[in-house]
Amino acid sequence: MGEMNETTRQWLDWDARHCWHPFTDQAAWCAPEHERLVIERGQGVWLWDSEGRRYFDGNSSIWTNIHGHGHPHLRSAALAQLDQVAHTSYLGFANPRASELAARLCALFPPQTLTRVFFSDDGSTAVECAVKMALQYRMQTGEPERTGLVAFHNGYHGDTMGAASLGGVSLFFERFRQFGMPVTFVRDLSELQQLRADQIAAVILEPLIQGVNQMSLWPAGMLRELRAWCDATGVQLILDEVMTGFGRTGAMFACHHEQVVPDLLCLAKGLTAGYSPLAATLTRETIYRAFEGQENVFYYGHSYTAHQLGCAMALANLEIFAQERVLERVQALQPEWQRNLESVFSPHLVRVCGMIAGIELRQPDGSAFPSERKIGAAVCLAARAHGLLTRPIRDTVVLMPPLSSTREELLFAIEALRRAVADVLGC
Numbered sequence: 001m002g003e004m005n006e007t008t009r010q011w012l013d014w015d016a017r018h019c020w021h022p023f024t025d026q027a028a029w030c031a032p033e034h035e036r037l038v039i040e041r042g043q044g045v046w047l048w049d050s051e052g053r054r055y056f057d058g059n060s061s062i063w064t065n066i067h068g069h070g071h072p073h074l075r076s077a078a079l080a081q082l083d084q085v086a087h088t089s090y091l092g093f094a095n096p097r098a099s100e101l102a103a104r105l106c107a108l109f110p111p112q113t114l115t116r117v118f119f120s121d122d123g124s125t126a127v128e129c130a131v132k133m134a135l136q137y138r139m140q141t142g143e144p145e146r147t148g149l150v151a152f153h154n155g156y157h158g159d160t161m162g163a164a165s166l167g168g169v170s171l172f173f174e175r176f177r178q179f180g181m182p183v184t185f186v187r188d189l190s191e192l193q194q195l196r197a198d199q200i201a202a203v204i205l206e207p208l209i210q211g212v213n214q215m216s217l218w219p220a221g222m223l224r225e226l227r228a229w230c231d232a233t234g235v236q237l238i239l240d241e242v243m244t245g246f247g248r249t250g251a252m253f254a255c256h257h258e259q260v261v262p263d264l265l266c267l268a269k270g271l272t273a274g275y276s277p278l279a280a281t282l283t284r285e286t287i288y289r290a291f292e293g294q295e296n297v298f299y300y301g302h303s304y305t306a307h308q309l310g311c312a313m314a315l316a317n318l319e320i321f322a323q324e325r326v327l328e329r330v331q332a333l334q335p336e337w338q339r340n341l342e343s344v345f346s347p348h349l350v351r352v353c354g355m356i357a358g359i360e361l362r363q364p365d366g367s368a369f370p371s372e373r374k375i376g377a378a379v380c381l382a383a384r385a386h387g388l389l390t391r392p393i394r395d396t397v398v399l400m401p402p403l404s405s406t407r408e409e410l411l412f413a414i415e416a417l418r419r420a421v422a423d424v425l426g427c
């Protein structure tokens with residue numbers, strides 16, 4: 001550890017002795033040559049580390065933040081809720097914030113489509129919940145043989161055991177494959193259409209874009225075609241909008257781009273604008289009805305289900321979308337954002353979906369870098385010196401700014417990344 005203040009040193013010492021970070025090689029994380037940042041404070045799109053250095057939050061704090069940090073409306077909603085109560089049991093009691101939030105979420109979809117909301121804690125539990133609903137629904141509607149689950153190759157749906165079973169990224173999930181649920185993986189719609197549909201309960205998809213799969217885009221129209229296949233076969237469509245929800249793609253939800261309504265919808269990350277962990281699984285009245293009666297109860301829930309403070313944050317999130325006309329602002333900024341990314345980073349591969357961007361770094365001849373060079377990680381490390389924090393997925397650098405970013409802030413982020421790429425690749 002080089003020059004740093006005493007408090008930073010203390011935090012890092014505790015971190016090295018007692019903490020364990022997600023998806024992290026702890027030996028490399030704690031190695032003396034690796035500089036660990038302690039993020040202490042945020043305002044708007046900016047974060048400050050414990051040494052007082054400022055950075056643009058280039059991946060919206062792992063894809064969660066929507067309106068920037070320290071937003072006054074979210075702050076006052078949190079304080080007002082804490083003056084009431086932080087959390088009460090949803091097992092046996094209703095609560096005001098969850099009631100209102102459920103109604104407002106359903107109102108974001110055409111009437112009589114998604115009418116019911118089941119709350120949980122994060123993306124993985126929203127997915128677990130959807131899968132359990134889809135399976136139990138068949139047992140209670142006379143189709144117990146429909147136990148099959150289908151997911152897409154290279155998809156990502158979270159890390160709890162059930163959600164991980166649906167994951168198609170082998171690096172993360174291969175180790176636990178034998179312990180999880182049986183899942184059939186397909187690469188595309190044509191492979192899906194070859195399966196025997198009458199034994200399938202549900203298919204799960206990240207609509208428009210697979211985030212963890214280096215921001216890969218689905219072809220336009222794919223989602224609508226998948227919906228049509230589900231309608232024809234009776235297979236339920238689970239959409240995982242944990243990443244794409246809440247304006248990221250330029251519409252409130254990715255499924256709105258193709259006027260598709262799923263049978264089950266998973267929401268988390270941006271649901272509270274990134275202020276508190278909360279998730280929701282939305283579904284249709286027909287599915288909900290199959291769970292009526294003592295013998296059909298959905299035995300699922302968590303201690304923090306429908307957390308009042310979390311629900312208050314989610315309501316404030318939706319209010320900001322309306323008050324600040326966030327979608328209109330984003331739609332106005334998006335074309336220039338995409339143009340700039342494509343012109344600054346070509347001939348690297350640039351994939352953009354709304355305000356989500358993946359820049360896949362390539363050699364001058366267009367080939368991929370050898371993975372052991374860890375070019376993506378090197379560029380993100382270099383970006384810190386230019387005031388940008390983000391993370392790569394392999395050699396794809398993610399730029400997913402908070403939706404509150406101004407034109408100038410977006411230009412700052414692109415310029416910082418351009419310099420980092422130049423530092424590492426020399427051009």
Ligand SMILES: *Cc1c(COP(=O)(O)O)cnc(C)c1O
Nearest residue numbers: 122123124156157158211242243
């Ligand atoms: C992040 C993510 C998840 C998992 O959410 P957690 O809150 O990390 O459990 C699931 N699906 C998608 C598409 C995600 O991006």
